[in-house]
Amino acid sequence: MTAHLSRRSLLGLVGAGAGAYLLSGCSDDASDDPDAPQTINWWHIQNTEPMLPVWAAVAQEYQGAHSNVKIEIQPLENEAFKAKLTTATQAGSPPDLFQSWGGGVLKQQVDAGLVKDLTETVAPWKDSLLPLSLEPYTVDGKIYGVPFDIGMVGFWYNKDLFAQAQITAPPATWAELLDVVRKLKAAGITPVALAGKDKWPAHFYWAYLSMRIGGLGALQQAAKDKNFETPDFVAAGERLKELVDLQPFQKGFLGAEYGSPDGQAATMGNGRAALELMGQWAPSVQASSSTSKKGLGDKLGFFPFPAVDGGKGSATEVFGGGNGFAVGKDAPPATLDFLKTLLSVDVQRRSTKTGAVLPTVKEATDAVADPNNKVVAQTLAAATGFQLYLDQAYPPAVGQQVNDSVAALVAGSKSPAQILKDITQVAKTQ
Template identity: 50%
Template sequence: MRNPLLRPRALVAAGAAAALALSAAACGDSGESDADLTWWHIQNQDPLMSTWQEFADDFAAENDITIDVQAIENQAFKDRMGTASQSGDVPDIFHTWGGGVLAEQVEAGLVQDLTGKLDCIDQINPIALEPYTIDGKLYGMPFDAGVVGFWYNMDLFAEAGISQPPATWDEFLAAVQALKDAGIAPIALAGADRWPGHYYWTYLVMRTVGLDGLEAAAEAGDFSGEGFIQAGEMLADLAAMEPFQPGFESAVYGEADGQSAVMGEGLAAMELMGQWAPQAQRDNSGTDGPENLGFFPFPTVEGGAGTTTEWLGGGNGYAVAADAPDEALDFLCNFMEPENYSRAITEGNLTPVAADTASVAPELNEDTQKVVDALASATGTQLYLDQAYPPAIGGVINEATEGLILGQLTPEDFVAMVNEAWAAEA
């Protein structure tokens, strides 16, 4: 099986974006269930946690079945799905980001081929289906897509004398220093979760070698090129400036004192995060979030091959277990019924992957529109590396990024770890 989506272009001009990981503590272990359907998802905070539960309850009542719904925090979900996949016993419906992780699940025979089985598929923008399409067959149904960029507190930028978002890496470092000089934590980071940190290294690689260079290196399983070392050096230089909030090493993304809450409370000036960030800032801080929240692309690197119109990003969808009953497919289409999907968009600040956006979202909120505009101007996209690549590779990238940020690894160590992981996967 080919390694899919090393550089998926599914997000380009998709006109869709949304919220992927509202986080908090995970529910308990799943254990055995006598329910007709089991559903694992990551919308583990209200409003969407309650909305998802109502969708399940209504469908169960209408079809005289029971649905065991488990809302699980992002990282805990990944851990539990890894264990479930290894055991060969996955829930009937489960969250997926597509890419290499889904491909491994498909290769293991755990995921149902949905090609031609979903009556609602014509309601979805075909471009949004690409991250879930492997060897020409569909293995997941998306419900949103978006990009990662810097969300920033415009009031804190102004307080530090920064008049406009930085466009180059040198300008970014200067902004970080200006914020530090003003006594403001420049960046919120969930160091303990690892996956938020990997966005920095990935983007720096995208800016130094470009998407073509990243794709070629992944195809070869060799990240030894100069641009990859340079990206590590640049991230190490940033970390040496101590730009992150106090205690970032033990902070997770979604708890009351985590990355999103720090942003929501105005205790840091910016975070590099996906389209779900504004809602997560509000949810996890218990506030209305920054009054003036801006968004800008990851800066360019002088002499690098990448541009600010090339975005890191991805979407969210659901896959179905190979042995799931037909009701699982019916439930996915019920989820996409215009009345239900429109409600999800409104209550969760999602933006649609619908073929006819106006039919489900005639008006988008300001933050969502910023992401939609970014997608509309995108010339290329890269799926999060911890999802695009096989889990063994993505996990090492996350781990190595943490080591680089904490000063425990050199850029050369980083590359060596990733190359060894690729060699072991071959």
């Protein structure tokens, strides 16, 4: 995602009333006096319903209670955000408060001295957060980001379309998933929605197959050894090719984006495909992308990525991540207090009630109402292992190559062995 969503609410046009949209990177009024006039430049990717108005309201409320603080919000689509942030960080001028998924990208920002160490700031309320949620934002034992959302990637499916194809239960193994695809095609139903143009959604398949076949440690060891040319990764590519060879995706998928009006989320939300592999934000983005703006409602179901027969990995190991915020090196003092507000129980509950967020604050978990989100939360709570999105966990160049290579495999232009050679070649340069 690439973040991938979240990669959460990754689409659409910026709504009115969300704040001023700056082109500069960071504010220049970082005074040590907390009562001095301060401007917080905030970039985030919750740029559509339902989270766009929530963040706008929280900022407005904070400004109302702090007359010396102005919060200028720049909501951005996921890919636009990453491109803009790269430009800002390369110039040494990050925003004051900005979206982060942690992992290798955050580590590079830490190494470059672009973000604040939040360890002492978070210490008084750290225990209010789910411990797992902080892991991607912890670098060398110090905290450099705070998560407001935590979740996992899994399969979202249209129950009505499954019933039309006489599929009575979600698949538990990869072989069963392939059978589901065949049954859907035989019933004249498009099996899978995929945003081929965005690339990051396709990498979910290869990452999960690598986990199921090689075990969670295989991905970690490959990064350490800078070598992906191993039998388990080849097997993961071959299993993915089995799916690709069934031609399961919607027409025009190679040019489809995740959040465009005819993209992956809209295809699912409008009932034009039976399955998508996506994170916990999927229902809300399906709804906001659908013609009705309601999505599938109770017709939508969820199941974890299936096991692979003979694989070393467990079906209880999950792949995903969350949304969080990092603080730019020159951010004014009020930024840290505003960040604490964003992680308050009240704001977390409000965010959770939208259905787009699974909270990281323990006391806010009672606000999870959607049945599918409850299943996601329960699956995550029972997980025996966790892997962050590869395009965030690995150094940026490696993560991008994973996305590019898997996209080439899905497009049929490269073989499983060829993509591993390409990924390894980039890994060795890092």
